[in-house]
Amino acid sequence: MNHESDEAPSLSMLSEYTDEIERFADRYALGYERGEGSNQFLRVKIPNGILSTKQLRDLAEMAQTYGRGYAEITTRQDIQLHWIDAEKALEAFRDLERVGFTTDKCGQAYPGARYGDVRNIVGCPAAGIDRDEIFDASPILMKVTEFFVGKRTYQDLPRKFKMSISGCKRNCTLPHIQDLAFIGVKNYDGRIGFTLSAGGGIGAEPKLAEPLDIFIEPEDALEVTRTVVELYRDYGPRIYKAKARFKYMFESWGRTKFTAYLKERLGGRIEDLKVEPNFLEGVEHVGVNRQKQDGKIYVTLPILGGILSTALMLSLAEIAERYGWPEVRLTCFQNLILPGINDNELLQLKKELKVLGFDLEGPSYKWTTVACPANFCGKGVENTKTRTLEIMKYLESKMGDRLHDLRLTLSTSGCPNSCARHVIADVGLQGTVVRRDGETVPGYNIYLGGGPAGNPSIGRIVKVGVAAEQVKDYLLNILSAYLNRRVGCESFRDFCRRYSIEELDSMGLQIVEGEVN
Amino acid sequence: MSSEISSKPHVIDVRGYSCPYPQYFTMRALRTLREDEVLEILLDNLPSLEIVQDYARKHGCKSVSAEKIGDNVWKITIRK
Numbered sequence: 371m372n373h374e375s376d377e378a379p380s381l382s383m384l385s386e387y388t389d390e391i392e393r394f395a396d397r398y399a400l401g402y403e404r405g406e407g408s409n410q411f412l413r414v415k416i417p418n419g420i421l422s423t424k425q426l427r428d429l430a431e432m433a434q435t436y437g438r439g440y441a442e443i444t445t446r447q448d449i450q451l452h453w454i455d456a457e458k459a460l461e462a463f464r465d466l467e468r469v470g471f472t473t474d475k476c477g478q479a480y481p482g483a484r485y486g487d488v489r490n491i492v493g494c495p496a497a498g499i500d501r502d503e504i505f506d507a508s509p510i511l512m513k514v515t516e517f518f519v520g521k522r523t524y525q526d527l528p529r530k531f532k533m534s535i536s537g538c539k540r541n542c543t544l545p546h547i548q549d550l551a552f553i554g555v556k557n558y559d560g561r562i563g564f565t566l567s568a569g570g571g572i573g574a575e576p577k578l579a580e581p582l583d584i585f586i587e588p589e590d591a592l593e594v595t596r597t598v599v600e601l602y603r604d605y606g607p608r609i610y611k612a613k614a615r616f617k618y619m620f621e622s623w624g625r626t627k628f629t630a631y632l633k634e635r636l637g638g639r640i641e642d643l644k645v646e647p648n649f650l651e652g653v654e655h656v657g658v659n660r661q662k663q664d665g666k667i668y669v670t671l672p673i674l675g676g677i678l679s680t681a682l683m684l685s686l687a688e689i690a691e692r693y694g695w696p697e698v699r700l701t702c703f704q705n706l707i708l709p710g711i712n713d714n715e716l717l718q719l720k721k722e723l724k725v726l727g728f729d730l731e732g733p734s735y736k737w738t739t740v741a742c743p744a745n746f747c748g749k750g751v752e753n754t755k756t757r758t759l760e761i762m763k764y765l766e767s768k769m770g771d772r773l774h775d776l777r778l779t780l781s782t783s784g785c786p787n788s789c790a791r792h793v794i795a796d797v798g799l800q801g802t803v804v805r806r807d808g809e810t811v812p813g814y815n816i817y818l819g820g821g822p823a824g825n826p827s828i829g830r831i832v833k834v835g836v837a838a839e840q841v842k843d844y845l846l847n848i849l850s851a852y853l854n855r856r857v858g859c860e861s862f863r864d865f866c867r868r869y870s871i872e873e874l875d876s877m878g879l880q881i882v883e884g885e886v887n
Numbered sequence: 888m889s890s891e892i893s894s895k896p897h898v899i900d901v902r903g904y905s906c907p908y909p910q911y912f913t914m915r916a917l918r919t920l921r922e923d924e925v926l927e928i929l930l931d932n933l934p935s936l937e938i939v940q941d942y943a944r945k946h947g948c949k950s951v952s953a954e955k956i957g958d959n960v961w962k963i964t965i966r967k
Contacts, residue, residue, distance in 0.1 A: 479933055
């Protein structure tokens with residue numbers, strides 16, 4: 371705490387209390403929200419999304435003690451608890467310290483361009499086990515994370531700072547929407563390291579990150595990160611909060627100046643990249659995959675909206691230990707991975723998972739659909755997770771097995787802040803309000819043709835203000851039109867690019883009963 | 888602390904602290920105050936501005952008010 375006024379009477383006892391708060395203040399905070407009767411949330415940073423089953427059990431107990439037995443996996447591999455009583459926050463912080471995790475600083479509550487921190491650094495959730503990965507970057511991610519934890523000198527950035535560090539060939543960490551992304555690559559001479567992209571970010575004014583076409587050795591990732599974060603801290607824009615994110619600074623500087631700065635500061639450690647990064651088209655680690663370890667598989671459980679309960683977390687910890695390794699991993703698509711499963715036990719595992727409500731069959735978009743916690747944050751018009759589930763069930767009932775042919779991402783955000791990344795989804799829904807029969811009702815703006823993989827793109831807004839109840843029919847029409855009219859193996863994104871906004875909208879408005887089959 | 892009721896306000900400066908720390912300092916400070924003593928809290932965390940006032944009202948303080956005293960700085964005045 372800052373010093374008391376010289377003019378004011380002293381408040382004895384407070385200094386002792388200050389010591390305890392100071393111990394937590396740089397590592398733990400509550401976030402502010404206004405929904406479902408919750409005023410404050412606890413966003414637990416899970417570096418690389420990897421946690422032991424013991425930690426999962428501990429967090430399950432914390433969810434029970436402080437958060438009504440409810441928890442959510444976020445799109446940055448955090449676990450978020452709600453309904454945190456501020457008067458019990460220090461107890462929660464003590465518990466979390468014992469578990470071994472910290473939280474976001476949640477400085478966005480400050481009205482100016484201050485108190486930004488480095489958010490949970492996202493990494494490939496299959497790091498070290500995926501057969502296709504270029505290399506396991508999780509030790510680098512842990513080292514960079516550790517450097518920033520609790521350092522006050524990095525907790526007054528203009529705004530929050532978002533990063534990914536991954537050696538995966540998939541786009542599972544969505545590098546093109548990060549402020550700074552380390553992307554695993556093999557250079558022309560066979561050396562393994564990172565190339566970088568910078569300046570990405572979504573929100574109300576989305577920008578895709580630009581590739582920097584440079585190469586660094588893995589051990590230089592911390593120094594590069596530190597250089598960029600200090601640049602942002604010392605020279606980042608602080609006049610208007612809305613324009614203080616790193617993406618605006620990067621845009622102002624431009625790629626050439628930014629890269630030149632890195633080369634000047636870091637000398638020979640910044641080399642030119644002489645190959646093209648070779649990403650797979652996929653994003654999420656969908657379903658069942660073989661590990662690089664012989665006889666082992668990892669299983670990704672689709673969890674719509676990342677919704678967990680204390681009971682489910684405890685059950686998953688028990689199943690993970692019985693069938694595989696004593697750990698679980700969280701993905702940027704709000705799913706959970708059970709690693710180290712013996713491949714000859716998959717059938718039995720599937721039966722047990724089915725009892726818990728997890729079906730590993732079905733369309734892949736079960737794994738690539740995300741929804742934000744709009745019902746908690748107070749900015750959304752309705753519960754986006756419930757609405758998304760309703761839409762998915764409807765599409766399944768109408769389209770049946772044809773849904774299995776779809777490879778798409780579906781994202782539902784409650785507001786323009788794009789917490790569910792709707793602007794880069796194949797199908798993106800953004801909550802809004804619409805007038806209907808003289809009344810205001812929840813609705814959505816519909817974005818189509820965004821893409822988080824391959825050659826990433828921002829979706830186009832095709833329809834403004836569809837009443838929430840009608841969104842499922844609009845999407846059914848669009849998806850049916852795609853399946854009926856696509857050319858060969860044309861992706862949904864390419865299909866959308868082939869048509870104008872007006873043409874796509876007319877497809878969405880069609881009567882479709884006869885067109886589904 | 889003196890056994891006399893202070894006529895001057897007690898001041899705590901929690902600028903730079905995010906939730907829940909301004910509330911915590913306030914809770915603790917109010918416990919040390921006597922009835923009718925005044926606590927002034929300087930803060931720059933907007934959610935805390937609301938939450939601290941809510942806390943004081945719910946806990947029976949006689950008056951609670953807030954004013955903006957600078958660029959993103961507020962002063963909450965609480966009479967216990």
